Amino acid sequence: MNAKVRLYVDHPLGAGQTVPLDRDQAHYLFGVMRLAVGARVALFNGRDGEWQAEVAEASKRCGVLACVEQSKPLQLPPDLWLIFAPIKKARTDFIVEKAAEMGAARILPVATDFTNSERIRQDRLQAHAVEAAEQCGGTYVPEVAELQKLSALLDHWPENRQLMFCDEAEVGQRLFLDAVQSEDPPTASGPWAILIGPEGGFSDAERKRLQAMQQAHVVSLGPRILRADTAAVAAMTLWQRALGDW
Amino acid sequence: MNAKVRLYVDHPLGAGQTVPLDRDQAHYLFGVMRLAVGARVALFNGRDGEWQAEVAEASKRCGVLACVEQSKPLQLPPDLWLIFAPIKKARTDFIVEKAAEMGAARILPVATDFTNSERIRQDRLQAHAVEAAEQCGGTYVPEVAELQKLSALLDHWPENRQLMFCDEAEVGQRLFLDAVQSEDPPTASGPWAILIGPEGGFSDAERKRLQAMQQAHVVSLGPRILRADTAAVAAMTLWQRALGDW
Numbered sequence: 392m393n394a395k396v397r398l399y400v401d402h403p404l405g406a407g408q409t410v411p412l413d414r415d416q417a418h419y420l421f422g423v424m425r426l427a428v429g430a431r432v433a434l435f436n437g438r439d440g441e442w443q444a445e446v447a448e449a450s451k452r453c454g455v456l457a458c459v460e461q462s463k464p465l466q467l468p469p470d471l472w473l474i475f476a477p478i479k480k481a482r483t484d485f486i487v488e489k490a491a492e493m494g495a496a497r498i499l500p501v502a503t504d505f506t507n508s509e510r511i512r513q514d515r516l517q518a519h520a521v522e523a524a525e526q527c528g529g530t531y532v533p534e535v536a537e538l539q540k541l542s543a544l545l546d547h548w549p550e551n552r553q554l555m556f557c558d559e560a561e562v563g564q565r566l567f568l569d570a571v572q573s574e575d576p577p578t579a580s581g582p583w584a585i586l587i588g589p590e591g592g593f594s595d596a597e598r599k600r601l602q603a604m605q606q607a608h609v610v611s612l613g614p615r616i617l618r619a620d621t622a623a624v625a626a627m628t629l630w631q632r633a634l635g636d637w
Numbered sequence: 638m639n640a641k642v643r644l645y646v647d648h649p650l651g652a653g654q655t656v657p658l659d660r661d662q663a664h665y666l667f668g669v670m671r672l673a674v675g676a677r678v679a680l681f682n683g684r685d686g687e688w689q690a691e692v693a694e695a696s697k698r699c700g701v702l703a704c705v706e707q708s709k710p711l712q713l714p715p716d717l718w719l720i721f722a723p724i725k726k727a728r729t730d731f732i733v734e735k736a737a738e739m740g741a742a743r744i745l746p747v748a749t750d751f752t753n754s755e756r757i758r759q760d761r762l763q764a765h766a767v768e769a770a771e772q773c774g775g776t777y778v779p780e781v782a783e784l785q786k787l788s789a790l791l792d793h794w795p796e797n798r799q800l801m802f803c804d805e806a807e808v809g810q811r812l813f814l815d816a817v818q819s820e821d822p823p824t825a826s827g828p829w830a831i832l833i834g835p836e837g838g839f840s841d842a843e844r845k846r847l848q849a850m851q852q853a854h855v856v857s858l859g860p861r862i863l864r865a866d867t868a869a870v871a872a873m874t875l876w877q878r879a880l881g882d883w
Contacts (some may be wrong), residue, residue, distance in 0.1 A: 426822070463845075466860065485731075486862075489867055492861055492862075492863055492864060492867050493859075493861070493863075493871070494859065494861055519736075526862075526864065527861040527862045527864070528861060528862045529658065529861050553881065611883070612883070613739075613740065613877055613882060613883040614712065614741055614882055615739070615773040615774060615775050615883075616739055616772075616773045616774045617738055617739075617773065618738065618772065618773070621738050621739065621870060622869060623737070624867060624870040625870060625871075625873075625874040628870070628871040628874040628875060629874060629878060631859055632875060635816055635858040635859075636859065636860055637857070637858070637860075
């Protein structure tokens with residue numbers, strides 16, 4: 392029987408491999424989840440797929456798991472970046488969680504001209520991405536980058552990465568993804584990014600710069616104005632269905 | 638210049654119409670938002686579109702707004718129900734907010750065989766739907782129904798309402814919406830509902846019953862298991878784009 396508990400570990404996984412637990416992990420498995428020696432745990436590390444492991448040693452502050460067999464191969468998400476401007480804490484946490492669930496490969500918080508929040512706790516956001524991966528059965532954890540300026544990100548934009556850019560000022564673009572799908576393979580199958588605008592919208596300078604990029608594709612998300620967290624999930628849905636792994 | 642503040646009122650709106658404010662509304666407009674006599678407020682009531690109104694009288698506990706001109710016609714969402722099993726409070730609130738933003742016409746919480754939460758505060762959820770409509774620029778507020786049993790809802794299921802049913806046990810159904818789109822107009826253009834399963838999944842009895850319904854259409858939401866709140870937004874996105882008003 393496969394384990395009910397899934398745990399991300401930063402340790403190699405493989406046949407015969409043992410995995411030492413740190414204090415937090417031991418507390419979670421033995422204190423909170425009440426697992427005993429012999430119990431099963433599913434492990435993944437973002438590189439070696441998912442492994443069923445058995446509790447070999449358990450104490451309050453440490454423990455050892457032993458890998459038994461691989462239960463899933465590594466499934467990398469498509470090469471999709473989610474770029475967003477941090478908003479209120481709960482909604483920023485939510486965007487990171489949703490990006491991990493929806494299958495983004497990398498999550499990039501950016502400061503825009505109208506961004507209110509100027510700091511993020513990268514370590515906390517990364518922990519949210521890990522937790523979401525544990526919950527959603529994924530074998531990969533997207534990296535949450537440090538906050539950077541949108542202008543700096545665009546200064547070094549990779550030439551071959553397409554950019555889906557959601558602008559509430561735009562309408563009538565609903566067929567964009569159909570168009571992209573019917574284009575030459577390079578556009579549709581190469582690396583992509585989705586950029587979600589800040590709550591206050593883009594500045595005119597930002598909008599002009601984005602519109603001038605040859606990699607940019609504007610998409611509309613319907614007649615109602617979506618909050619940034621809703622827009623992130625909706626945009627990833629459109630992209631995953633048209634070009635991703637759905 | 639159009640107003641920055643949008644307010645839902647349960648009062649007729651029209652040329653020459655005045656709208657009395659209750660204590661909470663007066664506190665919000667004059668205490669929190671610091672509006673004075675002559676300031677503009679955008680009003681909607683779910684029936685008469687959006688109206689620009691002017692503050693005619695303002696005091697601590699009451700006030701009067703006077704309609705000036707209509708700024709948006711009434712825009713009804715498509716006839717789409719969102720049906721979901723309540724989960725933890727914050728995520729239930731979130732589902733209601735997202736359903737309103739994404740353009741559901743009606744929101745129906747249901748108790749399923751594996752639902753943990755057995756009560757909801759319908760009035761609180763309805764208030765979340767109102768707030769979401771105020772935020773997203775909509776002119777319509779979806780009704781949040783009282784909690785009912787899924788089995789009772791299915792007992793009286795309207796014959797002409799199609800049911801999009803998201804089951805994490807299903808895969809390989811990604812072309813369902815394309816298929817629906819190419820069918821005869823009755824299926825695609827009639828009333829619809831989206832049913833999001835509970836966190837513990839459907840029971841075997843529920844799954845069998847749903848699968849036997851002629852109105853049921855199973856759809857997959859990708860290779861990762863989505864939380865119920867994520868699934869709600871993703872499913873509404875697919876539906877709105879294929880069959881709705883996006």
